[in-house]
Amino acid sequence: MIRPTMHRRPLRLLLLALWSLLLVPCRGADWLQFRGPSGAGVADPSETSVPVTFNPGSVAWKLPLPGRGLSSPIVIGNQVVVTCSSGPDQDRLHIFAIDAATGKVRWERRFRATGRTMTHSKTNVAAPTPCSDGSRIFALFSTNDLFCLDLQGNLLWLRGLTFDYPNASNSLGLASSPLVTENTLVIQSENDSESFVAGLAIEDGSNRWIKPRRKAANWTSATVLKGNPTTVALQSTSGILGIAPATGSELWEYRDGASTIPSAALSGATLYVPSFGLTALQFDGGTVKKIWRNEQARPKTSSPVADNGRIYFPEGGVVTAVRADNGERLWKTRVQGDFSASPVIANGHLYLFSENGTGFVIPVDPEVKEPAVSGQIELNEQVLCTPAISGGAIYVRSDAHLWKLSSPAS
Numbered sequence: 001m002i003r004p005t006m007h008r009r010p011l012r013l014l015l016l017a018l019w020s021l022l023l024v025p026c027r028g029a030d031w032l033q034f035r036g037p038s039g040a041g042v043a044d045p046s047e048t049s050v051p052v053t054f055n056p057g058s059v060a061w062k063l064p065l066p067g068r069g070l071s072s073p074i075v076i077g078n079q080v081v082v083t084c085s086s087g088p089d090q091d092r093l094h095i096f097a098i099d100a101a102t103g104k105v106r107w108e109r110r111f112r113a114t115g116r117t118m119t120h121s122k123t124n125v126a127a128p129t130p131c132s133d134g135s136r137i138f139a140l141f142s143t144n145d146l147f148c149l150d151l152q153g154n155l156l157w158l159r160g161l162t163f164d165y166p167n168a169s170n171s172l173g174l175a176s177s178p179l180v181t182e183n184t185l186v187i188q189s190e191n192d193s194e195s196f197v198a199g200l201a202i203e204d205g206s207n208r209w210i211k212p213r214r215k216a217a218n219w220t221s222a223t224v225l226k227g228n229p230t231t232v233a234l235q236s237t238s239g240i241l242g243i244a245p246a247t248g249s250e251l252w253e254y255r256d257g258a259s260t261i262p263s264a265a266l267s268g269a270t271l272y273v274p275s276f277g278l279t280a281l282q283f284d285g286g287t288v289k290k291i292w293r294n295e296q297a298r299p300k301t302s303s304p305v306a307d308n309g310r311i312y313f314p315e316g317g318v319v320t321a322v323r324a325d326n327g328e329r330l331w332k333t334r335v336q337g338d339f340s341a342s343p344v345i346a347n348g349h350l351y352l353f354s355e356n357g358t359g360f361v362i363p364v365d366p367e368v369k370e371p372a373v374s375g376q377i378e379l380n381e382q383v384l385c386t387p388a389i390s391g392g393a394i395y396v397r398s399d400a401h402l403w404k405l406s407s408p409a410s
Contacts, residue, residue, distance in 0.1 A: 028044075028046070028047060028075070028389075028390035028391025028392060028393070029043070029044030029046055029047060029390055029391075030075055030076055030077065030132075030134065030390065031043075031073075031074055031075040031388040031389060031390045031395075032074055032075075032076065032131055032132045032133070032134065032180075033074060033129065033130075033131035033132070033177065033178075033179050033180070034072055034128075034129035034131070034177035034179075034221050034386065035072075035221075035263075035303070035305075035342060035344065035386055036344065036388065036389065038223065038224045038225075038226060038266055039179065039221060039222070039223045039224060039263070039266065040223075040265065040266045040267065040305070040306070041265065041303070041305035041342060041343065041344045041345060041386070042267075042305065042306075042307045042344070042345045042346070043344065043345065043346035043347070043389040043390075047346045047347055047389055047390070047391075047392060048347050048392075049347070049392035049406075049407060050346040050347045050349070050351075050389060050392055050393070050394060050406075050407075051361070051375070051394070051405065051406060051407040052347065052348075052349050052361060052363070052374060052375065053361055053374050053375030054359060054361060054375040054376060054377035054405065055375075055377075057408040058377060058405045058406065058407070058408075059377075059403060059404070059405060060103070060393065060404040060405065060406045061102070061103030061403075061404050062103070062401045062402065062403045062404070063098060063103050063104075063105070063401060063402045064400060064401055065082070065084050065094075065096070065397075065400060065401060065402055066084050066086045066092075066094060067084045067085050067086025067087065067090065067092065067094065067124075067126070068084065068085060068086070068090070068124040068125075068126065068399055069082065069083060069084040069085065069124060069126040069127075069385070069397060069399070070123050070124055070126060070127040070175070070384050070385055071083045071126050071127060071128060071129045071130065071177075071385060071397070072129040072177075072385045072386045072387070072388055072397060073385075073387075073388045073395045073396075073397050073402060074129065074130055074131065074132060074388060075100065075388050075390035075391070075395065076132050076134065076137070076151060077151070078099065078100045078101060078391075079097045079098060079099060079100060079106055079151070080097070080098045080099075080100050080388070080395055080402065080404075081095065081096065081097050081098075081130055081132070081137055081139075082095075082096050082098070082130075082397055082402055083095050083096070083126040083128075083130055083139050083141065084096070084126050085113075085117075085124055085125035085126040085141065085142075089113075089117050090113070090117045090119070090124055090125040090126075091112060091113040091117050091125075091143075092110060092111075092112065092113075093110065093111040093112070093113055093125070093126070093141050093143070093145060093147075094108060094109070094110055094126075095108070095109045095111075095130070095137070095139050095147065095149065095153075096108050096402075097151075097153060098402060100390070100391060100393070100404070103402075103404060106153075107152070107153035108153075109147075109149065109153050109155070111145065111147060111158075113125065113141065113143040113145055114143065114145055114160035114162055114163065115141075115142075115143030115144040115145055115160065115161070115162035115169065116143060116162070116169045117142075117143055118169075118171055118173065119142055119172060119173030120171075120172040120173055122340075122384070123142075123172070123173045123175060123384075124142070124173070125141050125142045125143055125173070126141060126142070127141075127142050127173060127174065127175040128140045128141065128142065128174065128175055128176060128177045128178065129177040129221075129385075129386075130177075130178075131177065131178050131179050131180050131185075132180070133180045133183075133202060135150065135151065136148055136149070136150060136151075136156065136180075136202060137149045137150070137151065138178055138180060138185055138202075140177070140178045140187065142173040142174040142175065143162065144160070144161035144162045144165070144168055144169065144174065144189060145158070145159075145160055145161070145162075146158065146159045146160075146161060146178075146187070146200075146205065148202070148205060157204050157205045158205070159200075159205045161187070161189070165189070165194050165196060166194070167193040167194035168189045168191060168193065168194040168195070168196065169191055169193065170191040170192050170193065170217050172217065174189060174191065174219070175219040176188040176189065176190065176218065176219060176220060176221050176222070177221040179221070179222055179224060179232070180202060181224050181230060181232065181245050182230055182245045182246050183201075183202055183246070184199045184200065184201070184202065184208060184245045184246055185199070185200040185201075185202050185205075186198070186199055186200075186222055186232050186245055187199075187200060188213075188218075188221070188222055188234060190213050190214070190216065190217070190218035190236055191215070191216075191217050191218070192215055192216065192217050193215060194215075195212065195213035195214060195215050195216070195218075196210055196211060196212055196213055197210070197211050197213055197234060197243075197248075198210040198211070198248075199245060199246070199247075199248050208246070208247075208248070209247060209248035210248070211243075211248050213234075213236065214236060214237065214238050216236065216237045216238075216260070217260060218235075218236045218237065218260045219260060219261050220235040220236065220258075220259065220260060220261065220262070220263040220264075221235075221263050222234050222235070223235075223263065223264055223266050223271065224245075225242070225266065225269070225271070225283060227269065227283070229244055229251065229286075230244075230245060231243065231244065231245075231251055231252075231283070232244075232245045233264065233271060235258050235259075235260075235263055235264055235273065236258065236260065237257060237258065237260050238255065238257065238258075239253065239254045239255045239256055239257055239258050239275070240253070240254040240258060240264070240271065240273060240281065240288075241253050241254075242283075242288065251286050252283075252286055252287060252288045253288075254273070254275075254281055254288055254290070256275060256276070256279070256290075257275055257276065258273050258274060258275040259273075259274035259275065259299070261274075261300075261301055262274045262299040262300065262301060262302060262303040262304065262313075262342070263303040263342075264303070264304075265303060265304040265305050265306040265311060266306065267306035267307065267311075267324060269282060269283045269284070270282050270283070270291070270306075270324070271283070272304055272306050272311050272324070274298070274299045274303075274304070275293075276293065276295060277293055277294050277295035277296060277297050277298055278293070278294050278297040278298070278299065278304065278311065278313075278322065278327060279292070279293045280292045280293070280324070280327060292325075292326050292327045293327065294322060294327035294328075294329070296329070297311075297313075297320065297322050297327065297329065298315060299313040299314075299315065300314075300315055300316075300339075301339065301340045302314050302339045302340060302341060302342045302343065302352070303342040303386075304342075304343075305342065305343050305344060305345055305350070306324055307345045307364070308364070308366060309323065309324045309325065309366065310322065310323060310324055310330065310364065310366065311323075311324055312343055312345075312350055312364065313343070314335065314339040314343065314352060316338075317334060317335060317336060317337070318332045318333060318334050318335065319332065319333045319335055319343075319350070319352070319360075319362060320332050321364070330369075331369060331370045331371070333362055333370070333371060333372065333373065335352070335354070335360050335362075335373065336354065336358065337354025337355060337356050337358055338354060338355045338356075339352060339353075339354055339355065340355055340384040341353045341354075341355075341383055341384055341385055341386050341387070342386040343386075344386060344387055344388075344389055345364065346389045346394075348363060348364060348365055349361050349362065349363050349364060349374070350362040350363075350364050351387060351389075351394060353379075353383040353387065353396060354383070355382060355383065355384060356380075356382065356383075357378065357379035357380050357381045357382060357383045357398060358376065358377070358378055358379070359375075359376065359377040359378075359379065359383075359394075359396065359405070360373050360375070360376055361373065361374050361375035361376070362374065377405070379396070379398055379401075379403060381398035381399055381400050381401065382398060382399045383396060383397070383398045383399075384399075385397045392406055392407065393405060393406040394406070
């Protein structure tokens with residue numbers, strides 16, 4: 001005869017298992033590189049709980065950081081990774097992993113710079129944004145020091161690229177962020193002297209390929225165009241060059257010139273390039289063609305972002321929206337301040353932060369002809385980096401702190 005308690009025990013275990021699942025924090029979509037998925041600046045569609053306004057309760061936590069930093073945070077699972085540089089000469093390099101839920105430091109790694117630490121006063125050595133393939137972290141600094149760590153902070157390999165390419169620097173500092181795709185880490189180091197782009201093996205950092213580039217200062221970051229074949233679009237003063245990430249072979253080229261500060265915006269198979277205004281390039285396999293140009297639309301420092309048939313960018317004290325199919329201006333919304341950080345989009349809203357630390361939320365529903373600012377928050381610190389979005393939260397890095405902004409309920 002089976003005792004009744006033997007029936008209840010499996011039931012209790014099942015209930016405990018279900019309850020433990022409820023206690024596990026919800027994991028958001030990863031934000032693995034500068035401007036998130038494919039470098040497009042648009043959050044995953046699952047990010048529907050990002051706050052659509054700001055209030056004093058929006059600050060879930062803030063963490064003081066050493067030294068300075070211009071790099072954006074990235075989010076891998078439930079940890080946020082950010083880099084810093086400190087010391088009188090910015091020669092102390094820091095990589096932090098922070099618990100996304102609590103804001104507490106999980107681990108920190110410190111290194112000494114081997115390359116040049118000279119930068120413009122507005123920027124700093126921790127300017128390039130790190131990237132990840134989901135199991136490794138790749139952190140590049142303006143000194144051309146490159147580190148690969150696992151998610152627990154263990155050093156897997158490092159390269160002091162200045163030893164191999166001693167003239168790859170300039171007096172203003174480097175800022176192009178690396179990206180990883182097809183098991184290749186793409187490093188773009190363009191300056192007034194020894195310029196190159198290289199594809200490194202993610203296993204050990206060795207060169208898979210390297211290509212010389214035009215000797216001209218460039219602070220833009222590359223973009224990944226998913227498709228057949230996958231293409232890395234390199235932006236520079238010469239224009240846009242499409243390369244195969246695994247081999248470095250050239251696939252196509254747009255030669256009409258482009259900005260060296262704001263990077264291009266990606267949406268589907270179209271790249272919106274700051275080039276004599278704003279120029280739309282459409283890709284079809286191995287070919288590229290210009291479909292329109294708006295010479296009055298001129299992103300300055302911030303990179304534009306494209307979503308849902310529209311392109312957005314701040315210019316001076318306004319945010320401008322233009323149509324993605326023909327470049328026609330749709331509206332302008334007034335905001336206060338100068339902007340270096342690029343805007344991002346999530347949950348039908350545009351998020352952008354001015355240099356003086358004011359955050360703005362603007363709804364970008366196509367049905368609204370002239371949207372107004374729906375939320376505003378004062379961080380009262382300089383913000384030059386682009387925010388990251390994951391798990392219903394916005395992660396913003398100021399010069400002194402890393403901030404998590406979320407709805408109080410989340």
